[in-house]
Amino acid sequence: MIVSAITFSIFYLVPRLAGATPETLATRYVGRAATEETVKLTAERLGFYDPIAVQYWNWAKGVVVGAEYDYGSGVESCPAPCLGYSFITKQPVWPELLDRIPVTLSLAAGASLLWLLAGVATGVLSALKRGSIFDRGAMIIALAGVSLPIFFTGLLSLAIFSYQLGWTLPGGSYTPFTENPVVWSQSLILPWITLAFLFSAQYARLTRAGMLETMNEDFIRTARAKGLPERTVVVRHGLRGALTPILTIFGLDVGLLLGGAVLTEKTFSLPGLGKYAVDGIVANDLPKILGVTLVAAVFIILANLVVDLLYAVIDPRVRNQ
Amino acid sequence: MSSDDSVQRIERGAAFLDVRDLKVHFPTDDGLVKSVDGISFQLERGKTLGIVGESGSGKSVTSLSIMGLHKRGVAQISGQVFLDGQELVSSTPDEVRLLRGKRMAMIFQDPLSAMHPFYTVGQQIIEAYRVHNKVSKQVARKHAIEMLDRVGIPQPDKRVDAYPHQFSGGMRQRAMIAMALSCDPDLLIADEPTTALDVTVQAQILDLIRDLQREFNSAVIIITHDLGVVAELADDIQVMYAGRAIEYGTAEEIFESPQHPYTWGLLGSMPRIDRERTERLIPIKGTPPSLINVPKGCAFNPRCNYAHLNGGASETDRPELLDVGAGHKVACHLSPGERAKAWETDIKPKL
Numbered sequence: 001m002i003v004s005a006i007t008f009s010i011f012y013l014v015p016r017l018a019g020a021t022p023e024t025l026a027t028r029y030v031g032r033a034a035t036e037e038t039v040k041l042t043a044e045r046l047g048f049y050d051p052i053a054v055q056y057w058n059w060a061k062g063v064v065v066g067a068e069y070d071y072g073s074g075v076e077s078c079p080a081p082c083l084g085y086s087f088i089t090k091q092p093v094w095p096e097l098l099d100r101i102p103v104t105l106s107l108a109a110g111a112s113l114l115w116l117l118a119g120v121a122t123g124v125l126s127a128l129k130r131g132s133i134f135d136r137g138a139m140i141i142a143l144a145g146v147s148l149p150i151f152f153t154g155l156l157s158l159a160i161f162s163y164q165l166g167w168t169l170p171g172g173s174y175t176p177f178t179e180n181p182v183v184w185s186q187s188l189i190l191p192w193i194t195l196a197f198l199f200s201a202q203y204a205r206l207t208r209a210g211m212l213e214t215m216n217e218d219f220i221r222t223a224r225a226k227g228l229p230e231r232t233v234v235v236r237h238g239l240r241g242a243l244t245p246i247l248t249i250f251g252l253d254v255g256l257l258l259g260g261a262v263l264t265e266k267t268f269s270l271p272g273l274g275k276y277a278v279d280g281i282v283a284n285d286l287p288k289i290l291g292v293t294l295v296a297a298v299f300i301i302l303a304n305l306v307v308d309l310l311y312a313v314i315d316p317r318v319r320n321q
Numbered sequence: 322m323s324s325d326d327s328v329q330r331i332e333r334g335a336a337f338l339d340v341r342d343l344k345v346h347f348p349t350d351d352g353l354v355k356s357v358d359g360i361s362f363q364l365e366r367g368k369t370l371g372i373v374g375e376s377g378s379g380k381s382v383t384s385l386s387i388m389g390l391h392k393r394g395v396a397q398i399s400g401q402v403f404l405d406g407q408e409l410v411s412s413t414p415d416e417v418r419l420l421r422g423k424r425m426a427m428i429f430q431d432p433l434s435a436m437h438p439f440y441t442v443g444q445q446i447i448e449a450y451r452v453h454n455k456v457s458k459q460v461a462r463k464h465a466i467e468m469l470d471r472v473g474i475p476q477p478d479k480r481v482d483a484y485p486h487q488f489s490g491g492m493r494q495r496a497m498i499a500m501a502l503s504c505d506p507d508l509l510i511a512d513e514p515t516t517a518l519d520v521t522v523q524a525q526i527l528d529l530i531r532d533l534q535r536e537f538n539s540a541v542i543i544i545t546h547d548l549g550v551v552a553e554l555a556d557d558i559q560v561m562y563a564g565r566a567i568e569y570g571t572a573e574e575i576f577e578s579p580q581h582p583y584t585w586g587l588l589g590s591m592p593r594i595d596r597e598r599t600e601r602l603i604p605i606k607g608t609p610p611s612l613i614n615v616p617k618g619c620a621f622n623p624r625c626n627y628a629h630l631n632g633g634a635s636e637t638d639r640p641e642l643l644d645v646g647a648g649h650k651v652a653c654h655l656s657p658g659e660r661a662k663a664w665e666t667d668i669k670p671k672l
């Protein structure tokens with residue numbers, strides 16, 4: 001609720017500040033050729049003259065119960081959740097979003113799995129071999145991973161693996177999983193790796209720091225005193241102890257990513273939520289922007305919820321409070 | 322090879338646990354920390370050894386090196402530790418690991434931090450049991466409940482599923498003991514098992530350790546900075562100062578006729594119920610020495626009231642741990658006459 005109100009205000013006010021008036025907004029619906037009269041009429045029908053609170057109320061009502069739009073030429077009904085119609089394409093936003101969610105979902109799922117495994121494994125090994133060549137090398141690569149922008153690594157990998165070597169499919173060729181899982185993964189493997197590289201660097205550093213701390217805890221000494229093999233000590237006792245902050249960040253990152261991996265989707269021309277949002281912003285298409293933001297916010301809230309629940313699963317001390 | 326074998330056959334140690342000239346040094350940026358610098362003792366099954374000394378005297382480092390819990394590369398360990406004939410210092414990490422938990426087990430000072438916060442008490446005991454016993458989870462769980470019952474935890478079948486933070490301090494230490502004893506070890510090392518507990522609970526835990534020792538007939542090492550803790554429990558007592566043993570004897574000898582000025586100090590600072598509050602605590606003056614720059618001669622000399630009686634020897638020569646009769650050993654330059662005089666006139670009346 002609050003998130004959507006804030007979003008609404010931002011994307012409502014920003015265009016206003018940039019000089020948009022109810023008339024210019026309405027022009028987008030009726031086209032430039034229309035007379036001033038028609039524009040004003042449309043603006044009024046669409047409620048562009050109403051105060052911001054009323055406009056928000058109407059929009060929110062649309063999300064919950066659906067809405068009906070009166071264009072003058074006809075009435076269109078938009079069932080709940082109604083996120084309005086694109087200013088540009090005049091298509092309802094919600095079904096378009098529904099089309100794009102699987103793309104972003106696929107991207108996020110694959111990448112997050114990759115970076116979690118790679119990052120945590122690297123971090124653990126680095127911590128155990130602290131100061132070794134492996135540790136230093138991994139941390140330098142991690143630093144590179146954190147600081148190299150996605151469009152650099154993305155375009156580089158596209159250039160090498162798709163265009164030069166032809167191992168993977170070039171960008172912009174998303175195939176749904178349900179249609180062909182093999183092609184699906186082929187079209188996503190590069191974005192996955194690129195995105196995972198960026199994120200796993202952070203996870204490697206986080207895991208390394210956490211492991212260095214946990215492996216000094218008294219309970220690790222107890223685990224060794226039991227005669228457990230070192231691998232069990234490291235994984236079941238050490239990693240388990242260091243996992244809490246990692247999973248917290250992981251939940252939030254995935255939530256954030258589900259709202260659209262803007263740069264990655266743009267770089268690889270994947271028709272996901274992020275690209276949708278960018279297109280919306282570029283075209284100043286308020287309903288699109290609002291729709292994506294709302295979906296993103298829902299994902300982030302969901303992720304927060306999952307993290308909170310996970311916390312209780314991971315740490316029994318939280319459970320009993 | 323064959324000569325190696327014969328050496329091993331001869332070198333089996335004289336007692337169940339036989340520690341010989343154990344040294345544990347840590348190279349650090351500030352210098353070499355000689356945490357343990359030549360410790361020897363023997364311990365039989367069914368007996369209890371108390372290791373007593375101030376903070377930093379090397380008690381924990383000693384016990385951790387017996388358990389093989391120091392990181393190789395971090396600690397330089399020399400000397401020999403025979404456990405039932407097997408030499409541990411020269412054994413591979415994996416050989417020692419297989420003994421840990423099974424033949425030798427350890428209880429730590431702070432049971433809250435020594436247990437994993439994310440696993441139930443039962444899971445941790447089950448794990449300890451199953452490393453060394455190939456049994457199903459159900460069998461191990463039954464065993465864990467039995468162990469909890471054995472150490473006096475009420476409703477063990479329910480408490481087995483509780484997390485460490487849901488236990489009181491005393492119950493946690495009992496659970497730690499249950500975990501340590503789950504594989505019926507021959508050697509139990511308790512490193513300040515009661516320091517984190519309040520006084521009434523302390524007594525209960527000490528009673529428990531004594532009862533269990535009788536039941537299991539294991540060898541027990543109790544480490545403490547409080548002579549009161551080992552007064553009733555220990556058969557023998559080793560007093561440590563700056564990484565070395567400065568006095569060793571039966572508990573009776575140590576309490577009835579202590580020979581070393583540092584032991585006198587420890588006895589003087591020991592709280593006792595039968596003493597008036599005002600004269601109860603006579604702390605040892607000064608602070609323990611740095612283990613990087615141990616004082617020349619007798620490490621205790623800067624704090625000792627009798628150092629001047631030895632014609633400079635206390636400041637220049639390190640006294641050896643020598644037998645003063647019937648296995649009672651002391652490392653001090655004082656002549657028997659002076660020692661007896663000081664004990665009779667200065668110390669004994671005050672205790």
Ligand SMILES: Nc1ncnc2c1ncn2[C@@H]1O[C@H](COP(=O)(O)OP(=O)(O)OP(=O)(O)O)[C@@H](O)[C@H]1O
Nearest residue numbers: 347354356375376377378379380381382383546612
């Ligand atoms: N890994 C290590 N690296 C360097 N120094 C160490 C290390 N472990 C222990 N020491 C040093 O060894 C000395 C003896 O430590 P130890 O823990 O054995 O003391 P203690 O007698 O158990 O004291 P306390 O009563 O406080 O537990 C201390 O001065 C400590 O700083």
Ligand code: SF4
Nearest residue numbers: 619622625635653654
């Ligand atoms: S050797 Fe000297 S300094 Fe050391 S305890 Fe004996 S009298 Fe004191």
Ligand SMILES: [Mg+2]
Nearest residue numbers: 380381382512
């Ligand atoms: Mg200690």
